[in-house]
Amino acid sequence: MNFINRAIKNVSRRMSKTVLLILTFFLISNLVIIGLGVSKASESAKILTRQKMRAVVTYGLDYNKIWQYADSIEDEDELEEFYNNYPRVRLEEVSAFLQDERVKTANTVNINMWYNDSQNSLDFVHLNNQAEEDIDSNGGQSCWYDDVTGEQTCETYKNPLFLIKSNMFPDMIEFEDGEYQIVSGRFYTQQEIDNGALVCLISENLAALNGVSVGDSITLAVNYLAGYMQQFGVTAEDLENSFEVIGIFSHNQPITPDAPNFNYCYPYENPDNMIFMPSTTIYMAQLPMQQKQFDYYAEMYAGTDKSDDYYNDPANRPSEENMESQMYINDVTLLLNDPMEVEDFVKDYQASLSQFASLSANNEEFNRLAKPLDTLSMYANFIVWLVIINAIVIITLVTALTLKTREYEIGVLLSIGASKFKVIAQFFIELAIVAILGFTLSVVSGSLIAKKIGNTVLEYQIASSEVSQDEDYIYNNNGFDPWNTDYTTDISLEDLVAEYEVRISPIIIGEIYVLGLGIVLISVIIPSFMIMRYNPKKILMNQN
Amino acid sequence: MAEILRLENINYSYIDGGYERQILKDLSFAFEAGKFYTVLGPSGSGKTTLLSLVAGLDTAKSGKIYFDGKDINEIGLHKFRRNDISIVFQQYNLISYLTAVENVMLAMAETDNELPKDKKNVAYNLLERFGIVRSKADRMVNQLSGGEQQRVAIARSLASNVNLIFADEPTGNLDTATEKEIISIFKELAHDFGKTIIVVTHSDTVSAMSDQRVLLKDGKLTQI
Numbered sequence: 223m224n225f226i227n228r229a230i231k232n233v234s235r236r237m238s239k240t241v242l243l244i245l246t247f248f249l250i251s252n253l254v255i256i257g258l259g260v261s262k263a264s265e266s267a268k269i270l271t272r273q274k275m276r277a278v279v280t281y282g283l284d285y286n287k288i289w290q291y292a293d294s295i296e297d298e299d300e301l302e303e304f305y306n307n308y309p310r311v312r313l314e315e316v317s318a319f320l321q322d323e324r325v326k327t328a329n330t331v332n333i334n335m336w337y338n339d340s341q342n343s344l345d346f347v348h349l350n351n352q353a354e355e356d357i358d359s360n361g362g363q364s365c366w367y368d369d370v371t372g373e374q375t376c377e378t379y380k381n382p383l384f385l386i387k388s389n390m391f392p393d394m395i396e397f398e399d400g401e402y403q404i405v406s407g408r409f410y411t412q413q414e415i416d417n418g419a420l421v422c423l424i425s426e427n428l429a430a431l432n433g434v435s436v437g438d439s440i441t442l443a444v445n446y447l448a449g450y451m452q453q454f455g456v457t458a459e460d461l462e463n464s465f466e467v468i469g470i471f472s473h474n475q476p477i478t479p480d481a482p483n484f485n486y487c488y489p490y491e492n493p494d495n496m497i498f499m500p501s502t503t504i505y506m507a508q509l510p511m512q513q514k515q516f517d518y519y520a521e522m523y524a525g526t527d528k529s530d531d532y533y534n535d536p537a538n539r540p541s542e543e544n545m546e547s548q549m550y551i552n553d554v555t556l557l558l559n560d561p562m563e564v565e566d567f568v569k570d571y572q573a574s575l576s577q578f579a580s581l582s583a584n585n586e587e588f589n590r591l592a593k594p595l596d597t598l599s600m601y602a603n604f605i606v607w608l609v610i611i612n613a614i615v616i617i618t619l620v621t622a623l624t625l626k627t628r629e630y631e632i633g634v635l636l637s638i639g640a641s642k643f644k645v646i647a648q649f650f651i652e653l654a655i656v657a658i659l660g661f662t663l664s665v666v667s668g669s670l671i672a673k674k675i676g677n678t679v680l681e682y683q684i685a686s687s688e689v690s691q692d693e694d695y696i697y698n699n700n701g702f703d704p705w706n707t708d709y710t711t712d713i714s715l716e717d718l719v720a721e722y723e724v725r726i727s728p729i730i731i732g733e734i735y736v737l738g739l740g741i742v743l744i745s746v747i748i749p750s751f752m753i754m755r756y757n758p759k760k761i762l763m764n765q766n
Numbered sequence: 767m768a769e770i771l772r773l774e775n776i777n778y779s780y781i782d783g784g785y786e787r788q789i790l791k792d793l794s795f796a797f798e799a800g801k802f803y804t805v806l807g808p809s810g811s812g813k814t815t816l817l818s819l820v821a822g823l824d825t826a827k828s829g830k831i832y833f834d835g836k837d838i839n840e841i842g843l844h845k846f847r848r849n850d851i852s853i854v855f856q857q858y859n860l861i862s863y864l865t866a867v868e869n870v871m872l873a874m875a876e877t878d879n880e881l882p883k884d885k886k887n888v889a890y891n892l893l894e895r896f897g898i899v900r901s902k903a904d905r906m907v908n909q910l911s912g913g914e915q916q917r918v919a920i921a922r923s924l925a926s927n928v929n930l931i932f933a934d935e936p937t938g939n940l941d942t943a944t945e946k947e948i949i950s951i952f953k954e955l956a957h958d959f960g961k962t963i964i965v966v967t968h969s970d971t972v973s974a975m976s977d978q979r980v981l982l983k984d985g986k987l988t989q990i
Binding site for chain 1: 848852926
């Protein structure tokens with residue numbers, strides 16, 4: 223008849239006391255399950271939504287800080303010096319981020335719109351929509367601009383056909399997360415970036431339309447030969463370059479006729495007409511045009527009032543040698559391996575950022591939308607702790623009172639040589655048995671109640687917190703926005719709520735049992751001190 | 767006969783109303799094995815205090831108690847109670863949510879003494895020897911009469927296979943017939959099983975049946 227047996231017999235043979243205690247634990251456990259269920263559902267809705275979002279961190283310049291700093295400079299020379307050394311995002315800073323094993327890749331995207339060449343026209347993938355009809359009927363749009371002499375000129379504006387998306391690194395977020403997939407060939411390498419190699423990746427539809435394969439060349443024009451270009455001495459040959467197709471990609475954003483704004487979608491807005499190449503390639507392709515433009519102004523302004531240091535300094539002339547210093551990075555989007563690492567990543571680097579740099583987890587909107595869930599989780603946790611504390615007080619009190627009525631039994635056990643530890647262990651086991659029974663019964667009822675209460679409370683919380691959300695403009699179709707270099711994922715309150723499901727998982731059930739045993743353990747502490755002070759002689763003398 | 771319990775210069779006092787009250791004064795006495803002792807004395811003479819000291823439930827202010835030649839403090843009072851002695855109380859001190867046989871097995875679970883493997887059968891047999899048949903042995907103890915409960919308590923005192931059994935007014939709540947029956951059991955235990963029985967009592971009937979009567983008076987024990 224060891225202490226475990228004694229505990230079992232005490233529980234099974236003192237049924238009225240046992241039933242009352244089971245009922246107490248059952249009620250406690252139901253409240254804890256509701257609290258934990260709601261809290262976990264809120265937390266997991268946030269985690270699941272966060273996991274669906276791209277793991278991106280943006281690095282760039284904080285222009286507010288820059289303007290504020292500039293405004294604070296009173297000395298003109300100092301201000302000029304500041305503008306001459308205007309803060310920039312440096313390539314080496316981005317490269318340093320890429321050394322962090324949490325970072326998959328970085329996008330320093332530049333967007334350009336290019337044209338087909340004058341000779342062997344590369345056909346674009348047609349949508350056969352209103353926008354294309356307009357281009358065909360009038361050859362483009364009229365446009366007014368000031369020419370170099372200051373006179374207003376009007377000439378026919380040609381619509382660009384291809385969207386050139388470029389990057390400074392040999393990988394891109396779009397390709398990393400499967401939005402775009404290389405179906406043949408490869409992405410450009412670091413060496414090709416360093417050399418400004420004339421290489422590109424085109425879509426499989428564009429390749430099929432023009433009968434182009436990997437290894438073939440296509441000719442593209444960085445601009446059309448407008449009148450003002452001819453003034454600079456730019457020729458059609460200066461604008462055209464032959465690019466080797468090193469890769470062909472597919473994408474998951476096809477434009478279909480039922481898309482909103484389909485009719486207003488220009489060829490360059492069709493992802494089939496998007497071409498990827500290194501940023502340095504763009505620079506190299508535009509170099510003849512840029513050089514002639516620079517030389518034109520340098521010559522025109524020489525010896526005049528308009529002459530300034532810029533055109534007199536050869537370091538400012540576009541050239542292969544000056545490429546690195548003349549390529550600017552506006553902002554960087556870093557893709558991390560895990561969306562859950564985003565906030566920690568930002569925290570880790572925040573302290574070491576330069577004066578005007580900014581690193582953002584882009585979670586302001588997410589945090590704002592998640593507020594009702596946070597509040598819900600906070601209240602739920604508060605209830606859990608309140609119930610636990612109350613449970614400890616109640617169970618301690620019940621155990622202490624029970625102990626008084628069982629002094630005699632303790633005296634007998636101690637007189638026959640049972641250790642005080644065994645007596646305490648017996649009390650613990652007795653409580654643990656009833657707690658486990660109460661908690662087991664509450665798993666079913668608690669999960670049903672938790673679901674009902676959890677959903678009702680969330681609805682109330684959303685209604686009372688009045689979370690508003692700006693409606694995004696739907697650019698054309700399936701979320702494809704040719705200009706968008708913002709890689710953060712747009713989320714809505716509905717996304718968060720869709721992930722909110724009060725579910726009593728095995729983990730919660732496990733936690734309930736651990737918590738329950740914890741409550742029992744703590745509740746036994748004070749009575750244990752009482753037992754430790756018991757003197758068997760006193761107890762038995764009083765009895766006798 | 768061999769000595770089983772020796773008390774040497776035992777002093778015990780407590781504070782009562784701000785005054786120290788000396789209960790036992792330089793008490794020395796030796797109990798022999800296999801004998802049935804009764805300790806007599808007027809009320810307040812310290813009989814129960816003496817019992818609690820020799821049973822390891824309390825400690826003396828000074829002096830030593832030896833069991834089988836070993837100081838019980840060195841054995842450890844806890845271990846001493848578990849392995850070397852048993853106590854039978856006036857109120858039986860059985861555990862109410864256990865059956866008679868389970869109460870007997872309680873002592874078996876705590877002792878380190880070597881016991882037969884089939885403890886439950888041993889417990890049944892012990893109870894049967896003291897007149898508690900199986901059907902009663904499986905009853906909750908509060909469903910038994912006072913005499914039956916005291917028999918269960920005696921059976922429990924034997925269950926842990928100890929040689930020294932103390933009893934504090936074991937027949938105080940029993941009728942004369944049952945009292946005689948219980949004392950016979952004690953005699954039998956002493957004479958047939960070699961156990962040493964030390965009974966604290968007021969009862970002349972009980973003391974008359976003992977092998978040795980000892981008087982506690984003025985804090986000292988003397989043989990009568």
